[in-house]
Amino acid sequence: MSKVKKINHVAIVVRDIEESLKFWETAMGLKLDHIEEVPSQASKVAFIPVGDSEIELVQPTTADSGMAAYLEKRGEGMHHLCVEVEDIEAKIQELREAGVRLINETPQVLPGRKMAFIHPKSTSGVLVELYEITAAG
């Protein structure tokens, strides 16, 4: 069975990254790696390493994205949990065989990684993202 390696990141949807950094960076003493505009997801993201994982603060940049709708409905808080796997195609195949409902039947291929989301209906309500790292970051 394809190996789950670690928690890659926990994504937190926020209204204002600068405001959130007052807690995560200034008060907690974590070190911000960088902030990135992610137009494909209509958001900007702050990457904050914590041990072998990351906390990602995600701020929607348009009012009509899924992330913005989530923020409007549920408020700020944890949005998804990303686990890193060795072989994402093999894992997706295993999940499909186990009857798990997927949001992405085939992985999205991005520079340095492949990714796919699993539907919260199959995961006790957690939006789970799968990552396979395909190149050193």
Next chain:
Amino acid sequence: MSKVKKINHVAIVVRDIEESLKFWETAMGLKLDHIEEVPSQASKVAFIPVGDSEIELVQPTTADSGMAAYLEKRGEGMHHLCVEVEDIEAKIQELREAGVRLINETPQVLPGRKMAFIHPKSTSGVLVELYEITAAG
């Protein structure tokens, strides 16, 4: 500043641990470490190591706990994010000086660890738990 070492665990509140394990254990292939009754928190907890962290599935065992109320109101999903710190008293002091609102002003001392919760008002909506490990598990 007192060091944040890693994500200790992500806690997921669930209705039925056995049902949730069909995803996390059977489908995802993670290995359940053990299930523990935690009467002080009116719940039972499944501990699932993932890399250097854990996923904890928390099932309320009474209808009148905070966790049960959360489950009723928000449904299953991620409940809190626990980060491990080197010195919890120092971290609490630092947070207090930064104006962060705490749920526990002094840490709860349990076998093997000290713990305290930070109020979601100060953290972009995330219930954050601090852990200091005081003995090998």
